[in-house]
Amino acid sequence: KQEVTQIPAALSVPEGENLVLNCSFTDSAIYNLQWFRQDPGKGLTSLLLIQSSQREQTSGRLNASLDKSSGRSTLYIAASQPGDSATYLCAPGKLVFGAGTILRVKS
Amino acid sequence: GAVVSQHPSWVICKSGTSVKIECRSLDFQATTMFWYRQFPKQSLMLMATSNEGSKATYEQGVEKDKFLINHASLTLSTLTVTSAHPEDSSFYICSATGFGYNEQFFGPGTRLTVL
Secondary structure (H helix, E strand, C coil): CCCCEECCCCEEEEECCCCEEEECCCCCCCEEEEEEECCCCCEEEEEEECCCCCCCECCCCCCEECCCCEEEEEEECCCCCCCCCEEEEEEECCCCCCCCCEEEEEC | CCCCEEECEEEEEEECCCCCEEEECCCCCCCCCEEEEEEECCCCCEEEEEEECCEEEEEECCCCEEEEEEEEEEEEEEEEEEEHHHHCCCCEEEECCCCCCCCEEEECCEEEEEE
């Protein structure tokens, strides 16, 4: 059974900082891994999808890496902004989510 | 493209009543839909997986007679919470995927409050 751990559970940073969110998973037999953003009381917004054959994906200020063999993924956010404040969830494969990292970017 | 909607966005009902939540894929054919439940400050937990035209597959611990799932068409799946109780109050989110897609697309969620 896939188990997903996200570290840190919460993070508060001043605006402009670069930051890294970590995701580890136990079952490396995955086809892809997605990072999502969830605003309070809202659904999920897909940020990045990394295929199992890829090492990383980039979208704007976001960069996600995947090390499938070691069961790890990181989400790098450059030059953080207050609008980045949300809960970030990783999902290796399709059906299991991490508990998320609650990010607060202070202006 | 790949938009999923849910209706209603929120619902309040009395204990003992049934509530139906709809999940629609607006611009693609959803061969598979997933239903998740999210309690406050917790992550999403998969409840069931439904393939169009087939019976849903429920995760361990999810009562199939209480959470009725119907996926009768390629654009619509419904989740009916029967005889709802206050402990069923939660945020219910659906997702969908289809041919040519290898990712899920999520609906905006439905907030259910049972009084």
